Amino acid sequence: MDDLALPAATVITGSAGWLGRALVHHLATDAGDHARDGEVRALVLNQTEADAVHAVSARARAIIGSVTDPDSLERLLVGLPPDTDVIHTAGVIHPAKVSDFFAVNAGGAANVAAAVQRAGLRRMVHVSSNSPFGTNASDEDTFRAHEPYNPYLGYGESKMQGELAVLDQVQAGLDAVIVRPPWFYGPLQPPRQTTFFRLVRGGRFPKFGAGMQRRSMVYVDNLVQGIVRAELTPGPSGRAYWIADERAYTVNEIIETVGRALTDEGYEVKPGAMALPVIAGRVAERADRIIQSTGRYQQQLHVMGEMAHSIACDIGAAQTELGYRPAVALYEGMRRSIQWCRREGLEL
Amino acid sequence: MTGPASTPIHTPATEARYDAEILIIGSGAGGATTAALLAEAGFDVLVVEEGDWVEQGSVVSFSLEQMDRQYRSGGVTVALGLPSIAYTEGRCAGGGTEVNSGLYRRPPAELLERWRSQYHIRDLDPDEMYVIADEIESAINVTTVPGAVSAPSAVLRRGADALAWQNSESPRWMTYPPGGSASSGQRQSMTRTYLPRAQRAGARLLTQCRVRKLSISGTSASDADVVLADGSPGRIHFRHVFVCGGAIHTPALLQRSGLRERIGDTLAVHPTVKLAARFAEPINIPDDVPVHQVKEFAPEISFGGSASHPGLVALALADNWGEFSHALHEWERVCVYYAAITSEGKGRVKAIPGLRDPLVTYNLTARDKQLLRSGLSRLTLLMLAAGADEVYPSYHNAPVVRSSADIASLQRSFAATKATVMTVHLCSTVPIGEHPRCAAGSFGQVRGMRNVWVNDASMLPDAPGVNPQGSVMAFAIRNAQRFIETERPHG
Structure with missing residues (x-):
């Protein structure tokens, strides 16, 4: 089936974020993989974010507001033609407190879906996560296109509620597609990702048990491609797709590949990893659960707890139904990521 | 000779x-x-x-009388462990x-x-x-059923197809009379x-x-x-x-x-958990079991249909009787399904001097318990995809599941130790x-x-x-x- 025509205008929420800026780059600059004409509106929280977006694309139009503020969403969408697409990426993953998860990830998605529906725009692409589905029951298991919800703590619960809010609007007539990326990586990464490189360089990346947990990851340009494919492929409303690299990687493979990418980029890498018993991951997970139950959030514990499990997903549906073709895999993506850090003057 | x-x-x-x-x-x-x-x-x-x-046909298949006459210990024996696993053996x-x-x-x-x-x-x-x-x-005489599969079997196929999960009819060793239906087989x-x-x-x-x-x-x-x-x-x-x-x-x-x-020392079983699902139309076939199996997640997890005469429907609802018992009045619209796993746990059979039956123990591993949770949740999703109005998972205080959001509370509240785990494959x-x-x-x-x-x-x-x-x-x-x-x- 032919693609939908390129939209007259494109709206991106969360556009100063990692994924948001990657989208602005690819959609609204000549160097982008999916450069398009027409207006690109970018929702940002403040002037600093607006500057960050303009640094990526001079022609993107930054609008200050928040997904938690429905009035600002009215302003964001005002005067747009009906064949406008909205890519909703705004979300929090490591907040100061658990309630932020729900305000932004659940409430924000509900507000955006309602606003798009009210404005009568063409399609919404909702960027969700693996987190509403938790972790695989075993290291051999792989998430299929359709899975039962099993939210992983506050983030997962809030992202699930976000999906459900979008699906409610689908019932009411909204055309929406959900995209579910797992752990992503690549240029424009936030500071916590440089910690990741530093841990690998120092031979201190935490590895639970034999390191045979499988992780799906997605290079950010692959993700942008998946989002655009979801946006432009005709089909029934309410579909959801995993968007990840071609296959899942084991933790051992991740550590080895990133180490190799760092070495090949001229960094000295201490071989090895910080071997931890599986029980340490369980302890971290339990501690994370307890702390989150008091409304607080501790990033390291959260990441540790999740690292002891597999999160692997099957991208077959995106490949066959959307024509999604992930072009970059771990080694190449990590080299590009390292090169970007160096250009930005970030210490690894 | x-x-x-x-x-x-x-x-x-x-x-x-x-x-x-x-x-x-x-x-x-x-x-x-x-x-x-x-x-x-x-x-x-x-x-x-x-x-x-026992002459075939003298006892109704999958009935309580059959359990009494053709099974050991009237149908159910228990392998001790946390949770204990009920099992059945023909005798x-x-x-x-x-x-x-x-x-x-x-x-x-x-x-x-x-x-x-x-x-x-x-x-x-x-x-x-x-x-x-x-x-x-x-x-x-291993063969597939003549004509259309039974309604409970069609549920498995319909749900799995909607989710793009691999499923197929398992052949049976049966003979069918000319023009016979899917449930008219004579077991060989x-x-x-x-x-x-x-x-x-x-x-x-x-x-x-x-x-x-x-x-x-x-x-x-x-x-x-x-x-x-x-x-x-x-x-x-x-x-x-x-x-x-x-x-x-x-x-x-x-x-x-x-x-x-x-x-x-190395008893192996396929532990299973169950659910009952209620549909808008009558689907129950009391004296037969579905022939479709869902192998998308095999060998770790498989789904299939269980015997569902009213007594067994009641058993499947028993874990949360207060919330679930109303479904028994509509047993014609209810069918029981299972999720089976390949377990990494091990059991033991130990003959005890002076006792007629051996002591049987079986312990599930942490992974097994996760697989049971995942299996039961996925099977629940399949039932919703097949059009079930309500799903009743078989574990203590389980919620009634009507929507995909309800499955999240199933996953939260499930514990293998609260479930009626059973097996027929020892x-x-x-x-x-x-x-x-x-x-x-x-x-x-x-x-x-x-x-x-x-x-x-x-x-x-x-x-x-x-x-x-x-x-x-x-x-x-x-x-x-x-x-x-x-x-x-x-x-």
Whole structure:
């Protein structure tokens, strides 16, 4: 089936974020993989974010507001033609407190879906996560296109509620597609990702048990491609797709590949990893659960707890139904990521 | 070689003393096939069966009366552990083949290869096994159902198709009358196939004969101490004995006979959890089970349909009776389904002096419990995708599931220790192979014994991940063929 025509205008929420800026780059600059004409509106929280977006694309139009503020969403969408697409990426993953998860990830998605529906725009692409589905029951298991919800703590619960809010609007007539990326990586990464490189360089990346947990990851340009494919492929409303690299990687493979990418980029890498018993991951997970139950959030514990499990997903549906073709895999993506850090003057 | 046509098919054990060249203990999928092959090869075969001969059709399939008459202990026994696992075993002529779902799966090629390499099973050639499987499939008439599958089966297919999950109809060993429907099959169990074949070749079958122990001296067993139909003691003298009493009673008998090394230490099962699902239209077929199975997540997780007569629907609803019991009034619209896993846990069978039945324990691993949660949740999603109005998962205080969001609370509240975990597939208590952890050699000869063999589900090296009857029969025939080659009677 032919693609939908390129939209007259494109709206991106969360556009100063990692994924948001990657989208602005690819959609609204000549160097982008999916450069398009027409207006690109970018929702940002403040002037600093607006500057960050303009640094990526001079022609993107930054609008200050928040997904938690429905009035600002009215302003964001005002005067747009009906064949406008909205890519909703705004979300929090490591907040100061658990309630932020729900305000932004659940409430924000509900507000955006309602606003798009009210404005009568063409399609919404909702960027969700693996987190509403938790972790695989075993290291051999792989998430299929359709899975039962099993939210992983506050983030997962809030992202699930976000999906459900979008699906409610689908019932009411909204055309929406959900995209579910797992752990992503690549240029424009936030500071916590440089910690990741530093841990690998120092031979201190935490590895639970034999390191045979499988992780799906997605290079950010692959993700942008998946989002655009979801946006432009005709089909029934309410579909959801995993968007990840071609296959899942084991933790051992991740550590080895990133180490190799760092070495090949001229960094000295201490071989090895910080071997931890599986029980340490369980302890971290339990501690994370307890702390989150008091409304607080501790990033390291959260990441540790999740690292002891597999999160692997099957991208077959995106490949066959959307024509999604992930072009970059771990080694190449990590080299590009390292090169970007160096250009930005970030210490690894 | 062929016995007179008037040979009674079965007689209760009454004589204080019997003699046989080959004694086969148990008449199920392993014992019956062994009996037929050895009798046809000219051996003098005596089969003893603890249960009764129950004519097919005299008891309603999958009914409580059947549980009473054809199962051990009235249907349900328990393997202790956290959670305890309920299991069922046939106890009648034909064993489990008289009462099981009748679904047939060949042992998958990957499974045979894994068993060969992990357990060092000699001369295990998939091509040869599939020649045997061809013979079995013809002998017991493995076939798909005529016409449309039943409504409960169509639920599995519809739900799985909607989710793009691999599913297929499992063939059954049934015959159907001309123009018959999917539920009009006549099961081609052992009492209809291999046991009559054994009899025609001269084998004798004694029912109501329980073997207490084997008398063993050095590397040989010579006699079986038995309890006759009237409760009095008897003795059977033999040259070779094949123990085919099932995965619980085969190791228990060997242990009572003094053979303990590695025997009974490696019980494997397919633990299952269940749910009941209510639909808008009537779907229940009380005396049959669905033929579709969902293998998308196999071998780790498989889904299928369970027997769903009203008594079993009530059992499936019992874990949260307060919230679920209303569904029983509409049992015609309710059906029971299961999620089975391949477990990494291990169980034990231990004969206790003075007790008639052995102590059975089984412990699930953390991974097993996660798989059960995942299996039950995915099966629930499948039911919703198939159009179920309400789903009732079988565990203590489970929520009624009406939407995909409700499944999140199922996942949160599920714990394997709250669930009614049960199994119908018990195996691997006397695993075969040359590997040091195996209790019997590659062809079923019990380690250290010259004339004691196992040839039933006990010998499977571990849980096969598919309905095991096809695997049990194929291995039993393979081993019997090898026995005939090496021990063929002279003249």
